[in-house]
Amino acid sequence: MGVSTGQLGAGEVAGLLRRLYQGLASGRLELRNQQGVRWFWLEAGQVRAVESEVEEEKLGQWLVDRGLLEREQLALTLLRQENGELFGDLLLRQGVVEAEQLHEELVERAALILSRLLPAPVSFEFKPGEKGDPRMCVLDVTMGDLLLRAIRRLPDGEILQKLINPKAFVCAQSDVLLREQKVHLSASEAFLLSRVNGRTTTDQLRRLVPFSEEDFVKALAGLITAGLVELSDAPPQAPVRLALTQEEPEVLVDETVAFEPHQAAEHQRVLKLASEIERQHYYRRLGLSPGATQDQIHERYRELARMFHPDRASEPHLRTLRSELARIFNAVKDAYDTLSDPERRARYDQFLRQAEAGHEDFQEEERRRKAQLELARASKKQADLLLKAGDYGGALPLLEQAARFAPEADTLLLLARVELRNPMWGQRALSHLRMAVSLDPQLTPAWLELARFWFKRRQVQRALACVEKVLEYDPKNAEALELRRQMK
Structure with a gap:
């Protein structure tokens, strides 16, 4: 998607955000109205950061209005802000x-x-x-969740009513990417979504659910705005069956100290597939033979769309892989768009026969893999030199590249240590540390880093569990014994 500009009418911002999400776009979106300018930074369709020039929407004033910061405290904190320091980092440094x-x-x-x-x-x-x-700070919230939260904040009024055509049929979203979003629904939204079958109009649905007019309008407007349902002038010929993707809030204390073997394996599989899939022919992308039926193509696409949906990056073991999931999803969708259309499929089959593109060049794939490993080693070596010189910002992208091409335990540990220097990157660092000890269960520095991570966050039992992991195979480890003594 190239640079684009334009004007949007009332209520059209949500549609623009949905289109950016569907395109898995990355970049900066600037929105300007009479109040001022706001900036949204996106990564693979997900809003990662938001800033505003409107005074009352700036972080300091927001915290004052929320009762988390006194006005005098805000003034004193701003005086302590060092040149170039982000206000959020200052708040964390000051312990606010x-x-x-x-x-x-x-x-x-x-x-x-x-x-x-x-x-x-x-x-x-x-x-x-x-x-x-x-x-x-990287916002860990899906586009669907952000739109739902925004709608819930709106006072009831014309803007919500305008979204709802009383005579239109309420249908499950036809776009797989939107339909399979990871969202946290309210009880009203979840109940209403469970009643959507594509055969009832808005008015009929309103009479079927035990909601007040106000609650019904807000719940349906939220589902429409988030893109989970859509309105149609006629019922669909084959209504889509909804599989509710309601997410349970993540509870940090319920996480295991290391990833389970199947989670570590999936992490590795996503990294590997993301680096290869765009070179695969369309049938291989879907895991099908050229003789596959249309029903098989449709079913396999739905299965892979759920398996590699970019919003799965909200799962702890895939937290750092949103871009990789988006790359896989796009490649799968390109294959489906061609193979699900009989005319386009026939042309593609002819191309495959002529080019003999269905045969894998194993030697070429091996050469490419070796080149990636060499690049990963060179990146890690250069990052080591930068870290010794104190250049953490320069080392970070090199370590990220090394971890992407060759996710080895010691590389992930180094990357996590750099990330831990930024208080807002704790979740990213935690994911990399857990992956490191999953790959090498006897990587003592990673276990101890995990122990310190949890101890700092007052999760003493979790910290002790990490220390005990070390003492199981190295019972005389002095650092682990000292950490255990401090925790008890």
């Missing part, structure tokens, strides 16, 4: 808020900003590929 609390406040602030943009006409400009400050 914890990292997890700051993240939740940033998500709520983003929802508020979006709720103020939804009802208003705005101008927009999207610049693909433009990245924000890498030190910014």
